[in-house]
Structure formats: C-alpha cells, structure tokens
Amino acid sequence: MNPRDSILKKLSSINSLQKTPAARTQDRQIYQDYPEETKDELIARFKKQFLALAGEFFPVSSYEKAGAHIFELLKSVDSTKHLVELNPLCQKIFSACPELEAKFENIENKTLAATDFADYATGLTGADFLVARTGSIVLRTNSAGGRRLSVLPPLHIVVATVAQLVPSLDAALQNRGFREGDWSYGTIITGPSRTSDIEKILVLGAHGPKRLALILLDE
Amino acid sequence: MNTYAKFMREAKSMAGNEIHRAKIKKAITSYEIQVDGMKKQQFQDWNAAREVAAGIKNEVLANLPEMLQEFEEKLTSRGATVLWAENAEQARHYIEEIISRHNARKVVKSKSMTTEEIELNEYLESRGIENWESDLGELIVQLADEKPYHIVTPAMHKSKQEIARLFVEKLGIEYTENAEELTMAARAHLRRAFVTADIGITGANFIIAEEGAIVMTENEGNGRLGMACPKVHIAIAGIEKMLPRLADLSLFLPLLTTSGTGQQLTGYNSIVRGPKSAAEPDGPEEMIVILLDNGRSNIYAQDHFREVLRCIRCGACLNACPVFRSVGGHTYATTYQGPVGSIITPQLRGMAAWQHLAHACSLCGACTEVCPVGIDLHPLLLETRWQADKEHAASKKWQFAIKMWSKIIPSRKVIDTFRPLMKIFLPLAKPFLSANQKKRIPTMAKKSFAQMWENNESTR
Numbered sequence: 001m002n003p004r005d006s007i008l009k010k011l012s013s014i015n016s017l018q019k020t021p022a023a024r025t026q027d028r029q030i031y032q033d034y035p036e037e038t039k040d041e042l043i044a045r046f047k048k049q050f051l052a053l054a055g056e057f058f059p060v061s062s063y064e065k066a067g068a069h070i071f072e073l074l075k076s077v078d079s080t081k082h083l084v085e086l087n088p089l090c091q092k093i094f095s096a097c098p099e100l101e102a103k104f105e106n107i108e109n110k111t112l113a114a115t116d117f118a119d120y121a122t123g124l125t126g127a128d129f130l131v132a133r134t135g136s137i138v139l140r141t142n143s144a145g146g147r148r149l150s151v152l153p154p155l156h157i158v159v160a161t162v163a164q165l166v167p168s169l170d171a172a173l174q175n176r177g178f179r180e181g182d183w184s185y186g187t188i189i190t191g192p193s194r195t196s197d198i199e200k201i202l203v204l205g206a207h208g209p210k211r212l213a214l215i216l217l218d219e
Numbered sequence: 220m221n222t223y224a225k226f227m228r229e230a231k232s233m234a235g236n237e238i239h240r241a242k243i244k245k246a247i248t249s250y251e252i253q254v255d256g257m258k259k260q261q262f263q264d265w266n267a268a269r270e271v272a273a274g275i276k277n278e279v280l281a282n283l284p285e286m287l288q289e290f291e292e293k294l295t296s297r298g299a300t301v302l303w304a305e306n307a308e309q310a311r312h313y314i315e316e317i318i319s320r321h322n323a324r325k326v327v328k329s330k331s332m333t334t335e336e337i338e339l340n341e342y343l344e345s346r347g348i349e350n351w352e353s354d355l356g357e358l359i360v361q362l363a364d365e366k367p368y369h370i371v372t373p374a375m376h377k378s379k380q381e382i383a384r385l386f387v388e389k390l391g392i393e394y395t396e397n398a399e400e401l402t403m404a405a406r407a408h409l410r411r412a413f414v415t416a417d418i419g420i421t422g423a424n425f426i427i428a429e430e431g432a433i434v435m436t437e438n439e440g441n442g443r444l445g446m447a448c449p450k451v452h453i454a455i456a457g458i459e460k461m462l463p464r465l466a467d468l469s470l471f472l473p474l475l476t477t478s479g480t481g482q483q484l485t486g487y488n489s490i491v492r493g494p495k496s497a498a499e500p501d502g503p504e505e506m507i508v509i510l511l512d513n514g515r516s517n518i519y520a521q522d523h524f525r526e527v528l529r530c531i532r533c534g535a536c537l538n539a540c541p542v543f544r545s546v547g548g549h550t551y552a553t554t555y556q557g558p559v560g561s562i563i564t565p566q567l568r569g570m571a572a573w574q575h576l577a578h579a580c581s582l583c584g585a586c587t588e589v590c591p592v593g594i595d596l597h598p599l600l601l602e603t604r605w606q607a608d609k610e611h612a613a614s615k616k617w618q619f620a621i622k623m624w625s626k627i628i629p630s631r632k633v634i635d636t637f638r639p640l641m642k643i644f645l646p647l648a649k650p651f652l653s654a655n656q657k658k659r660i661p662t663m664a665k666k667s668f669a670q671m672w673e674n675n676e677s678t679r
C-alpha cells in the first residue's frame with residue numbers, strides 16, 4: 001500500500017471517534033469588545049496599533065499630499081532606485097505628482113531575478129485590507145506585485161484608502177472577496193520585520209523590510 | 220549510556236548551574252510579563268477563547284482523514300504537489316528526490332520543528348548540500364553546532380556575550396554585544412543565501428482544509444524570503460496541523476502568538492495556496508507539501524492521548540514548567556521539550572527509551588493551566604507513566620522496586636514488620652551515604668501513626 005492510503009486507512013479505522021459538530025467562534029464573547037467603531041474611531045485605533053509597532057503612518061486627504069509624503073520617504077533612503085506595483089491608486093497618485101513617476105520603475109515591465117533586488121531601496125505596493133484592532137496590513141500577490149516586492153527592499157511603502165479599513169482580522173478573512181482571485185500567496189503584515197531572539201531584546205529589520213510606511217488616503 | 224542515564228546526569232548538572240538558571244529566569248520573566256499583558260489587552264475571556272479553540276481542534280480530530288483529503292484536493296488543483304510520509308525516512312527520501320531532480324546545491328531553511336524531527340540538517344549535510352538556517356535563533360544554534368533549546372525560542376539559553384563570540388568566530392565580525400548589530404550581521408550574512416538558494420524549505424503552523432493552504436507564522440521575514448526567492452518551495456507539516464476554515468485563523472493566530480511570545484500578532488502570517496500562478500511575476504515554480512505522520516497516527520488511535528494532537532506548539536507549557544526551567548531544554552534530548560514533549564516523545568519514539576520523561580514531573584499542573592488549546596497535560600503525563608508500567612517499559616530496577624512496594628504497602632502487617640528493621644538499618648547505613656543522600660533520609664518516628672491511632676494518642 002502506498003504511504004497515502006496507509007496513513008488514511010490508519011486514521012479512518014478508529015471507531016471510537018465522535019463526529020463533533022463544528023465549533024463556532026461567534027457563539028462566545030472572546031475578544032475585547034469595541035462597540036463603537038465609526039470610521040474615525042477605526043482610523044484612530046489602527047493608528048495607535050500601527051505606531052506602537054514602529055510603523056510610519058501618514059494620513060492624507062489628497063493624491064498630491066500622498067505623493068508629497070512618498071517623495072519625502074524616498075529622500076530618507078540612500079539609494080535612488082525604487083520599485084512600484086502600479087495599481088490604480090498608485091497611478092492616481094502619480095498622475096497628481098508627475099515628478100514622482102520618474103523615480104519609480106514599474107515591476108510589471110521588468111523581469112527581475114531575486115539577486116537583482118539588491119540595488120532597490122524601496123518597494124511601493126497597494127494592500128487589500130487594513131485591520132484596525134491589530135494595526136495589520138493584509139496583502140495578496142495580486143495587490144502587491146508578487147511575493148518579492150514587499151519583502152526584499154529595506155523600505156516597504158503601502159498606499160491604501162480608508163475604505164479598506166476593517167475592524168478585525170475576522171472581518172478581513174470572512175470578506176467574500178478575500179478568497180477569490182488567482183493568487184497563490186497572501187500575508188498579514190503587522191509592523192516591520194523584527195526579532196527578539198537575542199536575550200529577548202527587540203530589534204527591527206531582521207530579514208524583511210526595516211521600515212514599513214503607510215499612506216492612508218481619506219478622500 | 221542509555222537515554223535515561225543521560226537524562227539523569229544532565230538534569231543533575233543543569234539543576235545546579237546557576238548561570239543557566241539566571242539566563243532562563245530572565246527570558247521567562249520577560250515572556251510572562253508580556254503574555255499576561257497581552258491576554259488582558261486582546262481577550263475579554265481567555266478561557267472562552269481556549270474552549271472554542273479546543274472545540275475547533277476536536278472538530279479537526281473527528282474529521283481528520285476527510286480534511287486531509289480535502290486539503291490535498293484543493294492544493295493540488297492549484298498546481299502544488301502533496302506527498303505523504305509515514306516516517307522520517309520517507310520524508311527525507313522525498314526531499315532527496317526533489318533535490319536531485321533540480322540538481323540543487325543550496326537550500327535555505329526557515330524555522331521548523333518537523334524538519335528537526337526528521338533530522339533534515341544532518342541529512343543534508345551528509346549529502347554535501349549547502350544548508351542555511353535562516354531564523355536568527357536557529358542560525359545561532361546551527362553555528363554553535365547545537366540543537367534548538369526550545370520549540371519557540373531556540374537560542375533562549377545563549378547570552379549576548381556568547382552569541383557575540385560565536386559570530387566573531389563563525390561570521391568573522393568585530394566583537395559587539397549590541398543585539399541590533401548582531402542581528403544586522405546575520406541579516407547581511409544570510410541575504411546572499413536567500414537570493415541564490417535553489418530550494419526553500421519551511422514548516423507550517425497551520426494547514427487549512429477548506430482552502431488547501433498552508434499558513435506560516437514568523438517575525439523576521441526569513442520565511443517569506445524563503446517562499447519568495449528560490450524556484451522550489453518545500454513545506455513539511457505534521458498531519459495534526461489542520462484547521463477546518465480560513466476564518467479560524469482569526470482565533471488561532473492571536474491565540475498562538477499571545478501564548479508563544481506575548482505579541483498580538485507576529486510580524487508576518489503568510490497564507491500560501493500554491494506555486495506561482497500564471498499571472499504572478501514571481502514565486503516558486505514548484506511547491507511541494509509533505510504531510511508527515513511519523514507516529515502521529517499511533518497517538519490518534521489512542522482515545523486517552525488523542526487530545527494531545529490539538530497542540531499548536533506555542534511553547535507556553537515549557538515556559539510554565541518548573542522542571543523545564545531547572546533542567547533546561549537540551550536535557551530532554553528530544554525535538555519537543557517540556558510537558559508536551561514528555562507526552563508525545565514516548566509515543567513517537569518508543570516507550571522504553573523515553574518514558575522516564577513522564578517521571579520528570581511533579582504533577583503541579585502549571586502546564587495544563589496555560590495551554591491555549593486546553594490539553595490536560597499533567598493527567599496525560601500520569602497516563603504515560605501508567606502505560607509504561609502496563610507495557611513493562613520501565614527499567615528492570617524500577618519494575619522491581621514498584622513490585623516490592625506494591626507488596627508491602629497494602630498490608631499493615633508487612634509494614635509493621637519492616638518498621639523495626641528500618642529503625643536498625645537506617646542508622647547503620649548512614650556512614651556509607653553521601654551528604655546529600657543523608658539529608659533526604661527522614662528520622663523515624665517512635666511510634667507509627669497506626670499505633671498512635673489505636674491508643675487514641677494525640678500527635679502533640
């Protein structure tokens with residue numbers, strides 16, 4: 001018998017098992033309760049969590065202002081090479097600030113080997129959801145230009161709109177759109193890369209991005 | 220030396236090692252402060268969270284064969300391959316086959332206890348494959364030529380001075396005790412490995428039936444890099460890592476992280492549903508998931524022990540355990556240490572060689588109290604002892620002692636005949652004992668309790 005069948009046969013041969021009904025998370029009050037959650041409260045909660053994780057937070061009200069912040073961020077790094085996944089939101093920001101567009105190379109027009117990323121200081125991507133309770137950014141390969149752009153460059157800039165803000169991780173994962181689409185990889189990002197493997201001392205920038213910046217657009 | 224004698228020797232020397240004790244105390248104290256704070260911050264009712272989590276895991280156990288097949292079907296429909304390994308040897312064989320098919324020379328690994336379980340590092344080394352541990356803690360123990368000390372915090376036992384000396388010797392850096400500089404040295408050292416490796420090997424913290432996905436939890440980004448750069452991704456997952464639905468992660472991710480490190484969520488929680496799809500610019504061309512049994516189905520077959528398969532490997536029971544704190548992780552000489560390791564190791568690797576671990580326990584119940592999936596750990600340790608006795612798996616000496624004891628204790632008469640003998644024998648034996656043993660010998664009371672009871676005497 002092949003290993004697959006033999007394992008399955010062993011597992012299926014137990015008669016004493018009771019088929020228990022599905023346990024439901026919603027039946028019990030588990031999490032801290034935040035009854036309010038208007039738009040402004042969600043933004044405030046997200047901001048608090050995100051800043052506590054050492055994220056860099058820029059709320060803006062126009063594409064021009066978003067562009068200006070991205071411009072400032074680029075100045076703060078020591079390389080002049082930057083990559084972008086040109087999603088519709090980035091496109092709008094770029095058309096509002098044409099001088100910004102020239103700074104970025106569009107990842108879609110390039111075939112980059114993993115080794116080629118070494119020169120790039122910045123990856124600019126979109127996101128799918130922002131989770132207020134945990135200060136997390138949820139992205140999938142189709143919103144983030146693949147797997148590498150959001151993890152190899154030392155600075156990861158995310159652009160998102162307030163409409164993408166959800167109260168909890170549950171709301172993001174249960175969202176009907178989340179499981180759809182032809183994506184192979186998604187990740188829930190909670191702060192820049194970190195480690196405390198040496199005497200429990202927190203250090204930012206272990207292997208992934210050292211800095212994580214979010215431009216949050218509220219039109 | 221057998222496993223038991225080795226354990227006793229190590230335990231004795233570690234328990235008296237004050238430097239070790241100080242390091243572990245420091246690490247666990249800071250862990251405990253964070254965990255207590257996070258439980259309150261994040262959960263209104265931690266016990267309700269545990270009960271629901273246990274319920275979901277019971278649902279998994281009740282439907283495990285079906286869920287495994289659903290997982291396989293969904294994942295393969297997106298172009299990944301699922302392989303089933305009954306034991307470590309089969310798993311290593313699959314990996315060898317993949318390596319030789321791709322003519323691979325370089326592997327980058329992220330932290331995974333299942334790869335420790337199948338002793339993959341030793342295996343790759345013996346085949347001359349360049350193999351990089353990429354989690355900082357794992358890198359430290361790899362460079363020191365040691366095994367992980369703890370399932371969650373592999374280098375918990377190393378001070379920054381020790382790590383500094385190690386990095387000077389192995390990575391050729393300038394001596395520094397600054398944790399940030401040491402981390403940056405590891406980052407620079409491994410970056411090249413990530414972008415040039417042929418194969419990335421990871422574990423999986425969860426696998427999802429309805430989605431056909433694996434989930435990986437980490438802080439550093441090394442797991443993400445290992446799944447983003449090499450052209451092949453191999454993930455090794457124990458068959459018990461199952462969760463029914465993607466949405467269950469909204470409970471299990473915070474639960475695991477709160478118990479494991481006291482964070483709200485770890486830095487990155489990745490959901491992988493297959494190799495790179497046609498529309499995607501990058502990602503591995505091939506993804507293989509190896510489902511590892513390696514004795515788990517034996518645990519599954521036993522009604523008493525099945526619940527231990529709910530374990531999500533958070534490490535909380537290790538941190539809570541007074542025996543772990545004093546003898547340290549390496550003394551166990553197993554992949555999984557502490558209370559949970561002492562239950563599953565005898566099941567996975569044989570009762571006779573490992574049942575002694577279940578005796579290294581005072582049954583204080585601290586582990587059971589902290590377990591986020593409500594496993595009755597200390598009763599299961601007791602159960603393990605009972606099973607070992609039933610199977611005559613203990614040493615001949617122990618079996619003899621227990622046999623004598625069970626003859627003497629039930630009979631008042633026999634005890635009463637032994638009492639006067641002991642009174643004579645004990646003082647005679649004293650000169651031959653070490654100071655430590657002497658301390659442990661109680662002074663015999665003039666009269667036994669039974670005698671006093673009969674005469675209706677007060678104990679005063």
Ligand code: SF4
Nearest residue numbers: 530531533534536590
């Ligand atoms: S037995 Fe419970 S406390 Fe111990 S590692 Fe597993 S889940 Fe954590």
